[in-house]
Amino acid sequence: MHIRTPFLLSASLLAGLWAPAPALADGINAAAQERAAHIVQTGIYYYWNGGDLKQAEKDYFQGITLKGRYDIxxxxxxxxxxLQPDRLDLLFGVASAQVLQKDTAGALQTWADIWQKDRQGFEAPILQAAYLxxxxxxxxxxxxxxxxxxxHPERTQAYQDKFARATRTLALPIRTTPNPDMPQAxxxxxxxxxxxxxxxxxxxxxxxxxxxxxALARLYPDAPLVLSGGVQQGGITEAYAMAEWLAAQGIARSRLVLEDLAKDTVGNAVNCAAILKDLGVRHATLVSSASHIRRGLTVLEEATRNQGLDLHFDSLVELDYPRLEDAEKITAAExxxxxxxxxRTSGIWAFPGIQQ
Incomplete structure (x- = not known):
């Protein structure tokens, strides 16, 4: 995603940000629309980059004490x-930010409010159903x-199926040793x-x-390795660093497929699903940490189904808990x-039109 720098406000523009805005003859309040866009862009910038909370309070949110970047x-x-009370997409953004701040109850109420305003809508109530x-x-x-x-009978059934698959994935055992029974081809x-x-x-x-x-690469010598991670440090992506390490251990570079664009788990899943489709595979083993594997498997399966695939998945984890028993416990937060x-992976964006 292209991240633009936040809009820098002069003193006069800052004063105008909160002043009443004239409406156009056709009912569109252009000034309010522009101000809303600037404020939203500031929020998305802080979503990705963080920043000075006190400066944000001073410049944008007078009278509001900010507790963190997701509060912004x-x-x-x-x-x-x-500024634009008829735009339900902005309320969806509020709910997503509430989830980020672990205010699930607040998000549920916001989606309920959206549904009340749009009784024929689907996304707000299905999000309620998902979180409930x-x-x-x-x-x-x-x-x-x-x-x-x-x-919405067909869409509702489709999401019930998604929820059922997620329930099955959450119940899977944590595997810390390679499974020797996956197909070689x-x-x-x-x-x-x-x-x-x-x-x-x-x-x-x-x-x-x-x-x-x-260990998996040696157990399955014909299997390609899809290495996913696009966050950079020092001009190096996670995918590139992983490829260099594996190559140094003797894994042929021809087996290494780099997915170097993803910035988060959803991006990992969406981008890897397209690669798996191109590879023509029918089976995939996901490698991650124990604290991350259930989420990774859930979204990867959803993303591959969106690609028209029905793959058989297995997993292997590095145990980032003191004991296996701890890793197998699933909290409400998880x-x-x-x-x-x-x-998000299913197609309902967290911040509609801006950020998946």
């Missing part, structure tokens, strides 16, 4: 929605799905990256993932994050 994101969309499923509130989920099934190994250190240094967590990937990224 939420308040950016909230203030923009005040994550919170294991079966009664509330069933009520929403029953309502949606009357107006039409099999790919997908390795998810991890943040590099300063200057592009491979961090211990990623080294442990690579050790697991190396389920929420899994469903958050599932819904």
């Amino acid at each position: 994101v939420e308040n950016s969309f909230r203030e923009a929605a005040k 499923t994550a919170l294991e509130n079966t009664e509330a989920t069933d009520k929403i799905l029953a309502t949606l099934a009357r107006s 039409q099999h790919a190994i997908v390795v998810l990256g991890y943040a590099l250190g300063k200057g592009g240094v491979v961090q211990p967590t990623l080294l442990k993932r690579l050790d697991k990937a190396l 389920r929420v994050v899994v469903y958050r990224d599932l819904m």
